[in-house]
Structures are given as structure tokens and as C-alpha cells.
Amino acid sequence: MLPRLSPLLAAAEGLPPLFTLLAVMLTTVVVVSLLLLRLQQSLLAGYFICGVIVANSGVLDLLGGGESEARIAQMSEFGVMLLMFTLGMEFSLSDLRYVRRLAFVGGGWQMALCGTLGGLAAWVGGISITGSVLLAVALAMSSTAVSLKSFQDLGLESSTGARMALAVAIFQDLFIIVFFLILPLLLHEGSAEESVWQRVASLLGRGGLFVLLAGVAARWVIPALLNAVTRTRNRELFTLSVIGSCIGLAFIGGLLQLGLALGAFVAGLAVSESIFKHRILADIMPIKDLFLTLFFVSVGLMIDLHVAAVYWKPILALTVMMMVAKAGLITLIARKLGLVHRQALMAGIGLCSAGEFSLVLLQKAGGAGLWDAGLQQTFIASAALSMGLLPALMRAGGPVGAKLEKLGWGKKKPALPESAPMRQKMSIMHNHAIICGFGPVGQQLNKSLHDEGVETLVVELNAETVRQLKRQGQAVLFADAAHAETWELTRLAHARLVAFTFPDATLTLEALSLIREHRKDIPVLARARFASDVERLKRFGATVVINDEIEAARAVVEQGRVL
Numbered sequence: 184m185l186p187r188l189s190p191l192l193a194a195a196e197g198l199p200p201l202f203t204l205l206a207v208m209l210t211t212v213v214v215v216s217l218l219l220l221r222l223q224q225s226l227l228a229g230y231f232i233c234g235v236i237v238a239n240s241g242v243l244d245l246l247g248g249g250e251s252e253a254r255i256a257q258m259s260e261f262g263v264m265l266l267m268f269t270l271g272m273e274f275s276l277s278d279l280r281y282v283r284r285l286a287f288v289g290g291g292w293q294m295a296l297c298g299t300l301g302g303l304a305a306w307v308g309g310i311s312i313t314g315s316v317l318l319a320v321a322l323a324m325s326s327t328a329v330s331l332k333s334f335q336d337l338g339l340e341s342s343t344g345a346r347m348a349l350a351v352a353i354f355q356d357l358f359i360i361v362f363f364l365i366l367p368l369l370l371h372e373g374s375a376e377e378s379v380w381q382r383v384a385s386l387l388g389r390g391g392l393f394v395l396l397a398g399v400a401a402r403w404v405i406p407a408l409l410n411a412v413t414r415t416r417n418r419e420l421f422t423l424s425v426i427g428s429c430i431g432l433a434f435i436g437g438l439l440q441l442g443l444a445l446g447a448f449v450a451g452l453a454v455s456e457s458i459f460k461h462r463i464l465a466d467i468m469p470i471k472d473l474f475l476t477l478f479f480v481s482v483g484l485m486i487d488l489h490v491a492a493v494y495w496k497p498i499l500a501l502t503v504m505m506m507v508a509k510a511g512l513i514t515l516i517a518r519k520l521g522l523v524h525r526q527a528l529m530a531g532i533g534l535c536s537a538g539e540f541s542l543v544l545l546q547k548a549g550g551a552g553l554w555d556a557g558l559q560q561t562f563i564a565s566a567a568l569s570m571g572l573l574p575a576l577m578r579a580g581g582p583v584g585a586k587l588e589k590l591g592w593g594k595k596k597p598a599l600p601e602s603a604p605m606r607q608k609m610s611i612m613h614n615h616a617i618i619c620g621f622g623p624v625g626q627q628l629n630k631s632l633h634d635e636g637v638e639t640l641v642v643e644l645n646a647e648t649v650r651q652l653k654r655q656g657q658a659v660l661f662a663d664a665a666h667a668e669t670w671e672l673t674r675l676a677h678a679r680l681v682a683f684t685f686p687d688a689t690l691t692l693e694a695l696s697l698i699r700e701h702r703k704d705i706p707v708l709a710r711a712r713f714a715s716d717v718e719r720l721k722r723f724g725a726t727v728v729i730n731d732e733i734e735a736a737r738a739v740v741e742q743g744r745v746l
Contacts, residue, residue, distance in 0.1 A: 293323070301323060698724065710729045
């Protein structure tokens with residue numbers, strides 16, 4: 184154990200072991216993450232490092248050993264469940280329609296080629312057929328979170344390379360859901376007396392029952408519940424209802440032995456096309472981020488530095504081979520699908536790491552005893568290392584691609600369709616105005632801005648208004664302006680103006696503090712019902728404040744003169 188930690192942890196013996204472990208883990212996460220942010224590195228790498236530090240410092244032994252680690256693993260599984268829920272919400276059949284060629288052709292070839300190479304290498308290396316199949320899928324998966332976040336950090340989220348990465352990620356999400364469904368068959372879970380066909384029949388029966396129950400919930404139960412809760416305008420109840428729906432369907436999936444992850448994904452699908460999607464994302468993201476952080480830390484807990492030090496050469500070799508092979512294959516596939524060389528290269532680099540579900544699969548394989556502890560350490564450490572290296576490789580990919588283009592490496596224009604659904608158009612909005620509230624004032628402002636040729640994005644909490652605006656083709660979010668995640672969804676960094684068209688000074692002040700954290704320069708127009716609120720709003724960053732009392736007084740005076 185680290186000598187300086189011993190007295191402190193000894194003094195904490197009276198506290199619950201899990202609480203002390205969480206305090207140590209989360210404090211370490213904050214310190215390490217701040218350091219990595221200064222070095223412009225991925226926070227995921229920090230989470231892994233924290234897990235490694237805790238696992239190899241002796242803290243676990245003092246705080247209950249395997250019992251505390253098991254509880255952390257249970258909480259991390261909740262993080263995976265919330266990740267699947269958000270993936271289900273972000274998955275859209277309408278989006279898939281516009282990138283179906285990239286998704287099914289590009290994603291299909293990517294999974295087939297990368298999986299085949301990985302599986303053959305594992306089988307030749309002496310791993311069983313079941314282990315080879317599972318490892319093939321784990322190596323073929325990519326990190327959607329790290330890849331798309333890296334594209335955003337580089338300002339390339341609307342590029343064709345990012346579209347290719349998104350399309351392949353959609354296919355991978357579909358694939359992993361099906362794979363999770365058949366995973367119990369591969370791992371021979373269930374009664375040993377059952378034949379393969381009996382297990383298949385049981386799986387199909389349970390799957391059919393779950394689809395029926397999930398369909399009923401998605402069509403009638405969840406929309407009716409959220410509509411009823413929305414009318415109460417109670418934030419806490421809305422958040423509880425969303426999490427309850429997620430956990431409820433996940434629980435049904437677990438009861439039917441289909442896995443919590445599948446149930447959570449279906450729960451996300453149930454609300455993916457509803458007007459509540461963006462508000463749900465804003466509510467659920469902070470909770471998901473916390474538990475997903477625990478998941479990545481729990482992966483670090485699995486890495487034994489003594490064993491990893493012995494296998495450092497295989498870990499490094501596997502990481503390099505996986506990333507080079509995947510980047511090369513995906514670049515070639517992207518070129519065949521019409522991307523220019525530079526964008527194809529960026530797509531290849533963006534998808535060359537292992538992914539979050541690679542780690543989930545490797546954990547399940549290790550628990551099933553498909554290979555020894557040394558190989559488990561090699562695979563887990565290699566997957567974690569590839570995800571940690573990805574942001575740096577993405578930053579290097581742009582300059583390398585530009586240099587290759589100057590040397591004449593491809594000048595062909597991309598042959599990709601430019602049409603996109605409203606959701607995709609919203610994701611690339613630029614120089615737009617954000618209008619919070621769509622009452623009479625918001626409607627007039629929206630019309631005036633449209634007449635001037637300015638794109639607008641409406642943020643509204645009235646469900647019926649949102650439905651009507653969507654039918655009209657207006658970019659609109661059903662979201663709460665007092666949530667930090669709402670302002671990420673509005674693409675505040677690229678907006679030209681924010682207008683609060685309602686006179687609720689308390690809500691406007693909450694939103695203003697969030698806006699000024701990210702954009703100190705953007706003009707903000709606000710309304711105040713009373714004169715006492717005007718100075719407060721200006722002090723917190725409002726550029727112009729319209730006082731309803733003064734405007735009403737002016738109108739009364741003008742009308743009095745006429746009469």
C-alpha cells in the first residue's frame with residue numbers, strides 16, 4: 184500500500200467501506216482529470232488510470248477487498264445500462280435512412296473484415312472458437328463516445344469523415360444489441376440438460392415476449408406517462424419517470440434473461456422519436472456520466488500492474504496492430520464509398536480504437552474463463568490504451584491528411600448525399616438565433632428573424648407547441664433552459680443570439696449563468712416583468728432587458744393620447 188494513505192484509511196475504518204472507496208476514487212478522478220485536461224488528453228484515460236491506482240495501492244484490501252470491488256462493478260453496470268439507454272434515444276430510423284449506405288455497407292464491411300482478422304488471429308493463437316468469436320467482436324467495436332467527441336473538439340462534427348464514423352457507429356450499435364441477445368448461447372448459460380435447439384427456442388420465445396411487452400410500453404404506456412408528467416411541470420418527477428421507465432424495461436429484460444443492457448436500449452428506442460427526447464437527454468446525461476465514469480474506473484480496477492508489466496510487449500503489440508489494421512481497413516472502405524482521402528483517413532483513425540462494449544465483452548469473457556488471467560490483462564489493457572491514445576491520434580490525423588493532400592494524395596470530391604433530416608440539420612446549425620419560449624413574443628421574434636434570413640432554434644417546454652413546430656419544419660427542442668446540457672444541444676458555441684421571450688426572471692437568471700460559462704460574448708435579449716429585475720438580469724449578463732411594466736406604460740400613454 185502507498186505509505187501515506189495508510190494512516191488516513193485506518194482513520195476511516197468507522198465509515199462504510201463503499202463510501203470510503205467512492206470518496207478515494209472520485210477524488211482521484213478529479214485530480215487526475217484536471218492534470219490530463221491541462222495536457223489536452225482524453226478524460227477516459229484518466230478514469231482508467233484512477234482505477235489502476237486504486238487497484239494497485241492496496242486500498243481495496245483495506246476497504247473490504249472483493250466485496251467493495253463487487254459493489255463498484257454493480258454500479259458500473261448501471262452506467263452501461265444508462266449508456267445503452269442514451270444510445271437507444273440517439274438511434275433514429277430517420278437518421279439511418281439518410282446514411283444507410285454508409286451504415287450497412289461501410290459498417291457491415293468494417294465489422295466483417297476487422298472481426299474476421301481478429302477472430303482468425305485469436306484462433307491461430309490457440310484460443311477456443313467461442314473465445315475467438317467473442318474477441319473478434321470486441322476488437323471490431325469502436326468507441327463511439329471518444330470518436331464523436333474528438334470530431335467535435337476538432338470542429339469537424341459536420342464533415343463527411345464524421346458522418347462516416349457516425350454511420351458505422353449506428354451499425355455497430357445494432358450489431359452489438361443482436362450479439363448481446365445471443366451471447367448467453369455462446370457462453371452456454373442456462374441448464375446443462377438443454378440442447379442447443381432448446382436454448383435457441385427458449386431465447387426466441389423470451390425475445391418475442393419482450394418485443395411484445397416493449398412495443399406496448401413504447402406505443403402507449405411511456406408516452407402517456409410522460410405526457411401526464413409534463414403537464415405537472417415538475418422537473419424532479421419528469422427525471423424520476425424517465426429513469427423509472429429505463430430501469431423498468433431493463434428489469435423486464437433481466438427477468439427474461441435477455442440482459443439489462445438490451446432492456447435499457449429498447450427503453451431508449453421507445454422515446455427516440457418523441458418530442459421529449461432532448462429534455463430526457465439533458466436530464467439523464469449527468470447521471471449517466473457519473474455511473475459511466477465508475478464503469479471506466481472499474482475497468483482500471485481489473486488491471487494488475489505486476490501482471491501487465493510482465494505482458495507489456497504483447498499489450499503494446501496488440502494495441503499497435505489493432506489500431507493500424509482497423510485504421511487502414513476503414514480508410515479503404517471509406518474511399519470505396521466515395522469519401523476523399525483526407526476524410527477517409529479521419530474516419531479510419533476515429534474508429535481504430537476499441538470501444539466501451541469491447542470492455543464489457545472482455546469482462547464477460549474473463550468471468551466465463553475463456554482464457555487465462557495473463558491474456559485477460561493483455562486484452563483489457565490494450566483496449567484501454569487504444570481508447571486513451573485516440574484523441575491524440577485524431578489531432579495528428581488532420582495535419583497528416585493535409586500534408587498528404589499537398590503531395591497529391593487524392594483530389595476527388597465526396598460522392599455522398601447532402602440531404603439530411605431536421606435532426607441532422609440541427610446538429611450542424613451555425614450563426615443561428617436561439618429563442619427560449621414560443622408565446623406571442625417568441626412567435627413575432629421568430630418571424631422577424633426568418634424574414635431577415637436568420638436561422639432560428641426554439642427551446643420550448645409546451646409539448647403541444649413543440650409538436651406543432653416540428654410539423655411546420657421549425658428547428659425546436661423540447662428542453663429546459665435551466666439545464667446545462669440543453670445549451671450543448673442548442674450549439675451555443677456557434678449561435679449569434681439568445682433571446683428569452685418569457686418574463687420569468689428567476690429562470691432567465693439560471694440560464695444566463697450557464698450561457699456565460701460558455702459564451703461571454705454572445706448577445707442575450709431578456710424580458711423582465713418588474714423594474715427590480717432589470718438590473719439583476721443585466722448584472723448576470725443580459726445584454727438588453729425589456730421591462731414589461733415600462734413597455735405597458737408607454738402603450739397606455741400612447742393610447743391615452745389617441746383617445
